[in-house]
């Protein structure tokens with residue numbers, strides 16, 4: 184029962200260490216799998232990080248632009264995935280909480296494009 188526990192995380196304040204190292208993917212925003220968006224978010228991070236570094240004069244500037252562009256969205260998805268865990272374990276036994284479920288469509292997650300988002 185406990186070997187494969189899923190641990191819900193809350194957002195880190197910063198993903199940047201010493202202005203020259205940053206976190207991406209689950210290291211930055213580990214997610215429960217109730218929205219199916221953890222890996223997608225890691226790929227988005229990589230695309231935006233590459234663009235932010237290319238657009239910047241220094242590593243520090245690039246990492247800051249990356250974090251500024253990504254933190255709000257990743258935190259939102261992380262929170263909604265955790266919320267879905269609670270919804271799936273709802274008290275409504277006829278739906279098992281599924282009536283309250285949200286997915287990528289209802290949250291508008293597919294409207295985001297990491298290739299064009301401002302960095």
Ligand SMILES: Cc1cc2nc3c(=O)[nH]c(=O)nc-3n(C[C@H](O)[C@H](O)[C@H](O)COP(=O)(O)OP(=O)(O)OC[C@H]3O[C@@H](n4cnc5c(N)ncnc54)[C@H](O)[C@@H]3O)c2cc1C
Nearest residue numbers: 207208209210211214215216218219220221222223224225
């Ligand atoms: C049950 C389940 C279902 C999921 N379904 C979906 C889905 O449908 N869609 C989706 O988008 N996401 C899904 N996810 C989430 C997705 O799997 C993760 O968000 C994604 O794998 C994170 O990728 P990552 O590269 O950031 O981290 P990881 O995939 O965890 O990769 C980190 C790697 O680093 C290695 N490592 C760790 N420490 C060291 C070290 N010291 N030295 C060298 N290597 C090290 C690890 O072995 C691992 O290979 C699901 C997750 C789970 C658990």
